[in-house]
Amino acid sequence: MDTRTLCLAVLERGEASGYEIKKKLDSPPYSHFQDTSFGSIYPALNRLAEEGAVAVRAQEQEKRPDKKVYSLTAEGRRQLCAALHQPPAGDRLRSDFLFLLFHGDLLPKERVLELVDQRIADLDALVAQLGECCPCASKPMHDFLLELGIDHYRSSARFLRDNRARLAHTLAGPHAQVAE
Amino acid sequence: MDTRTLCLAVLERGEASGYEIKKKLDSPPYSHFQDTSFGSIYPALNRLAEEGAVAVRAQEQEKRPDKKVYSLTAEGRRQLCAALHQPPAGDRLRSDFLFLLFHGDLLPKERVLELVDQRIADLDALVAQLGECCPCASKPMHDFLLELGIDHYRSSARFLRDNRARLAHTLAGPHAQVAE
DNA sequence: CGCATATATATCAGATCGACTTATTCTTGT
DNA sequence: ACAAGAATAAGTCGATCTGATATATATGCG
Numbered sequence: 001m002d003t004r005t006l007c008l009a010v011l012e013r014g015e016a017s018g019y020e021i022k023k024k025l026d027s028p029p030y031s032h033f034q035d036t037s038f039g040s041i042y043p044a045l046n047r048l049a050e051e052g053a054v055a056v057r058a059q060e061q062e063k064r065p066d067k068k069v070y071s072l073t074a075e076g077r078r079q080l081c082a083a084l085h086q087p088p089a090g091d092r093l094r095s096d097f098l099f100l101l102f103h104g105d106l107l108p109k110e111r112v113l114e115l116v117d118q119r120i121a122d123l124d125a126l127v128a129q130l131g132e133c134c135p136c137a138s139k140p141m142h143d144f145l146l147e148l149g150i151d152h153y154r155s156s157a158r159f160l161r162d163n164r165a166r167l168a169h170t171l172a173g174p175h176a177q178v179a180e
Numbered sequence: 181m182d183t184r185t186l187c188l189a190v191l192e193r194g195e196a197s198g199y200e201i202k203k204k205l206d207s208p209p210y211s212h213f214q215d216t217s218f219g220s221i222y223p224a225l226n227r228l229a230e231e232g233a234v235a236v237r238a239q240e241q242e243k244r245p246d247k248k249v250y251s252l253t254a255e256g257r258r259q260l261c262a263a264l265h266q267p268p269a270g271d272r273l274r275s276d277f278l279f280l281l282f283h284g285d286l287l288p289k290e291r292v293l294e295l296v297d298q299r300i301a302d303l304d305a306l307v308a309q310l311g312e313c314c315p316c317a318s319k320p321m322h323d324f325l326l327e328l329g330i331d332h333y334r335s336s337a338r339f340l341r342d343n344r345a346r347l348a349h350t351l352a353g354p355h356a357q358v359a360e
Numbered sequence: 361c362g363c364a365t366a367t368a369t370a371t372c373a374g375a376t377c378g379a380c381t382t383a384t385t386c387t388t389g390t
Numbered sequence: 391a392c393a394a395g396a397a398t399a400a401g402t403c404g405a406t407c408t409g410a411t412a413t414a415t416a417t418g419c420g
Contacts, residue, residue: 009282017369019368033278035272039370039409042371080283092273094214094272099189140351141282152335155331170324197398217377217379
């Protein structure tokens with residue numbers, strides 16, 4: 001989903017500044033299936049404002065640099081719904097961990113197992129973190145996505161735990177060629 | 181992982197043309213955790229050739245347009261190993277499906293359930309497709325990643341199947357507001 | 361007091377995406 | 391038999407996205 005639609009989606013839940021939009025996209029459950037950078041958000045908001053899809057309100061002072069609070073207009077809501085009615089593009093995962101694992105034969109066996117153990121620890125930490133997000137009945141989809149994320153990370157961790165020994169056995173000798 | 185490293189990784193398994201590299205990256209198990217476009221691969225190969233990380237050999241005729249066959253050099257192998265020894269960046273998932281699901285309250289209930297059913301069907305098809313890839317003992321990592329992928333898709337499908345009824349119950353009325 | 365982190369907006373080079381172009385061969389349906 | 395379409399093969403190009411950096415102030419911590 002492009003950054004403009006992402007911004008509209010966050011604003012649909014309530015007005016926010018560019019900084020606040022980024023914070024929400026960086027938190028669960030958004031962080032589970034999306035990510036963006038300031039370098040995409042600020043230009044996107046400027047263009048949405050030009051198009052009339054969002055309204056801007058400058059909130060001065062605050063003892064901070066000025067805050068530009070954006071809110072959805074009727075046109076913005078129309079654009080968001082149009083995007084929501086498009087057939088979804090396929091998922092796209094980019095995982096350095098799986099890439100490294102796939103090329104584990106070029107690394108020492110110990111390093112690969114270390115990577116796997118670190119991965120398991122990271123997944124466990126993520127499950128714990130998501131588990132702490134208190135469920136709120138007013139946002140059913142929020143909770144559903146949270147549970148989906150927890151299930152996903154838990155499943156990944158379980159596979160690695162269940163197959164770690166087999167992987168260790170599979171990996172050749174004490175260490176393979178480290179090139180040159 | 182950047183496209184240059186991806187190209188080096190594929191080439192480490194044997195020489196190939198840009199087109200063939202793309203095909204391999206589009207097939208399992210690479211397709212499970214990476215994707216790239218021609219627009220990234222061809223410039224990357226040109227730069228790798230300039231740097232001396234790959235050697236080019238023009239294979240003429242073939243009854244097709246000329247084929248440029250690339251192969252890894254010692255320098256290329258060094259660069260690949262250097263990249264493999266870097267700590268892996270975190271995973272990045274981009275899923276339009278989960279985005280749509282999260283904003284399911286802006287869509288008719290029927291459409292959301294349709295989306296979920298389609299998703300389950302897609303995941304089942306993926307599991308079946310990966311299951312058909314014959315295991316080959318000579319490439320243990322290949323098989324391991326394949327199994328990991330199957331487990332992942334199967335887990336996702338199971339969660340959706342197990343929670344479909346609850347989701348249907350959660351979604352408000354016959355259909356929610358469709359904007360405006 | 362100094363250092364790190366949080367708030368807040370923004371730019372910019374470089375990387376990437378996706379659609380398009382060109383041209384030939386192989387496959388598939390009717 | 392023949393047209394249509396997919397596959398092979400290399401590439402370009404505008405739009406977009408990433409990640410680092412700049413700028414400035416406030417708050418928390420030892």
